[in-house]
Every structure is written in structure tokens, then in C-alpha cells.
Amino acid sequence: MTGHELHRQAEDANRALWDEMAAVHVRAYKEVQLLRQGSEVLDQIELREIGDVRGKRLLHLQCHIGTDTLGWARHGAAVTGVDFSPRAIACAQELRDELGLEATFIQSNVYDLPSLLSEQFDIVYASRGVLCWLRDLDEWARIIDRFLVPGGVFYLMESHPVVHALEEISPGVLSFANPYFHRAEPVRWEAGDCDYANASHILAHPSYEWTWTIGDVVNALLKAGLELEFLNEYDRLYFQLFPSMTSDDGRWYRLPQYQRMLPLIFTLRARKPG
């Protein structure tokens, strides 16, 4: 099998996994409840770092069930969400209709989007759990550039790649267990793990994931011609990766014993020259 065929097969397996998780997440995501209550669904960091979106066209890549997309719609953006899982897109459309919000949702692999969509956007946005599903960051960055108007910005909030190299070997003690650096072949995770949003749901599908370093992400965006405006690191994470993590609100998790010692997420903003 060629590398290309292997990558396509990995993406097909990942799509089946995300199809499985979509309906589970409609029931499990706190963001769905927050949207239904009319409460804020987006995080203060991204709201501050992206700024006012009123009247702006926003493309959300890998939007899953559309909770963040609809959050941006509530803030006045004209939003388009894209995801390759047909079930996730169907859930996003149902949620949009239930909430009476305006949003366009497109079912597409990120890599196929240029053949389906011709518009350009003021903001391209992706967040929380997106990079590990991508087989080629250079192509991803060229696609982001393709969809930005001159002067438009790309914003990313993502788990810090260093945390995926670590494992909790005893309560509160982390140790390096996985390579930090990128490898061409994805790592296969077998079915049978718990869903990250609903521990009682045991996943029936395997997944394939790629690791990308901070340098890989930044260099891909620079190579595509974008200008980096900032890259920030924070010591909290949007899911419970390690058992000893604690949370005040059930949305953001901290590692009490590594507070201010270890980055858990990073954010970046890059601009297409105007």
C-alpha cells in the first residue's frame, strides 16, 4: 500500500469514529446545554484573542457538531462550519435549526474543500482537538491561505503537543512516553477506549492520529505566506487528559502539581498579508 492509500484509509477510519461520536456528543457536551440556555459557549481566551467578529465572515474548519460555530454566530459572525463527518454535520444543522441561528454547514474533508467552496473569509478558525487528525500540515496551511481574504486572520487554539508526549505513571507524576516529533505514519489507537466526553460510551472504532510539533505548525503557516502575530501558551486544557487533572467548571482542567510548569494548550493568530 502506498503512503497516500494508507493515509486515505486512516481518514476513512477516523470518519467512522467521528460519526460514532457525534450523537454521543450532542448528549454529553456541556456546550450544547450552554447554547440552549443562551450562555457563552466560547472561551474567554479566544474571545479576547480573536476580538470583535460582528459582520465578519468566519470559516470554522473541523467544526464537529457545530457548538463553537454557533457560538461565533451568536457573536454576530456570518459562519460556515466544515467537517468530514456526515453525522456531525447533521447534528450541527439540527442544533442550528433548534436554536434559530444562521449558519452554513458543509460536509467535506478539509483537504477537499477547495473543490467545493469558492468564497473567501475574514477569519479562518480551528480549535481544540484538530491537528492530530491532519495528515499534511503544509497542504492544510495552503488551504487556510486559499480561504482568507488579504488581511484576514487564521486563529488556532489547540492542545500543546508536549502533553501528548507525556503519560501519568503514578498519581500526579508525569513521564515521557511518546515521541514529541512528527512521524509520517499515523499511530493507530484500538477501539475499546472511553469517549472523552462520556466515559460510559466505549468506542467501537479505532483511530489514527498524527503528531505535529509547535515548529511544524508555525513553519507550515509561514511557508504558506501567512505572518505570525502571536503564539501563546497556557497551563489549562479543555479535557481531562490525565487522571489527576482537576476542574472547577467541568470544561477546563488543570494539573495542580505542574501549575505554571507545563504548557497544556497553545493559541496562535496569523495574518494573510493585505
Ligand SMILES: C[S@@+](CC[C@H](N)C(=O)[O-])C[C@H]1O[C@@H](n2cnc3c(N)ncnc32)[C@H](O)[C@@H]1O
Ligand atoms: C475534536 S473535534 C473538533 C473540535 C471541536 N472544537 C469540538 O470538540 O467540538 C475534531 C473534528 O475534526 C473532524 N475531522 C477530522 N479529520 C478531518 C478532516 N480531514 N477533514 C474534516 N474534518 C475532520 C472530525 O470529524 C471532528 O468532528
